[in-house]
Amino acid sequence: MRKNYSKQREEIKQAVLEHRTHPTAEEVYGFVKEKDSSASKSTVYRNLHELVAEGVIQKVVLPQGIFIFDGDVSEHSHAVCKKCGAILDIPLALEKAQQAMAAEYGFQMSSYHVLLEGLCKNCTE
Amino acid sequence: MRKNYSKQREEIKQAVLEHRTHPTAEEVYGFVKEKDSSASKSTVYRNLHELVAEGVIQKVVLPQGIFIFDGDVSEHSHAVCKKCGAILDIPLALEKAQQAMAAEYGFQMSSYHVLLEGLCKNCTE
DNA sequence: TATAAAAATGAAAATAATTCCTATTTTTTA
């Protein structure tokens, strides 16, 4: 277990936790640059990867193949607005699916990713 | 509407429809090459893209960001085996989610993507 | 059928996101 976080590591972690917008690596890099202009991209990518491995943040892929980072590591799903791109966290649980998958397919489901697409509240008003 | 399919276009379509393994673009390229060694990658990518736009096949992204192609365009979900990589089609419908999303978040859900991960039957035996 | 116009192709270059490499800097340890 790592005892201390380096300055950059802490800034990268905070950038993901504070910005609840589900930033991409590039966006995290932008946030970190604001505070420490000497920060490099490789450090951002490396630390994001390590934070994911530690379970501090999670990496989610959007249907277009873009990766976003989420400071909320609890099991939840996402809804992406096709117009503004906003990403909502939704507590959509698929516990029932676990048993159904085992019973019907003999598939031992260990995790799931649900991604909804549509229009968010703002974009339909 | 396109009347006829070119030779390559037809081979590319067939490769996706016949191989129910959910191939990547690279794999489709491999299948097409077997029948027509002169086929190029750009043609495979272009046609896959067009077939998706036409709704003949669909493109799905896996959590690692890899794109796979599916000849079954009906709304269904996928379960990926973490051991062997097998991809199962599963009729997991989220109709209820549609109303719930509208009622709770004002989100007009138009489509969804569900991806389960775990171990398939073969890999647990 | 011959031919002009349109569409599709192959090959290679360009792109974009991410990972890798490495010399240097920073931090930790004792």
Add this chain to the structure above:
DNA sequence: TAAAAAATAGGAATTATTTTCATTTTTATA
């Protein structure tokens, strides 16, 4: 405080995909 370990910046390398474009193939039509 010195040696060892860890982390960094910056750039090169990688990989999957897209774009470009000259050539080939197909289609339409005179």
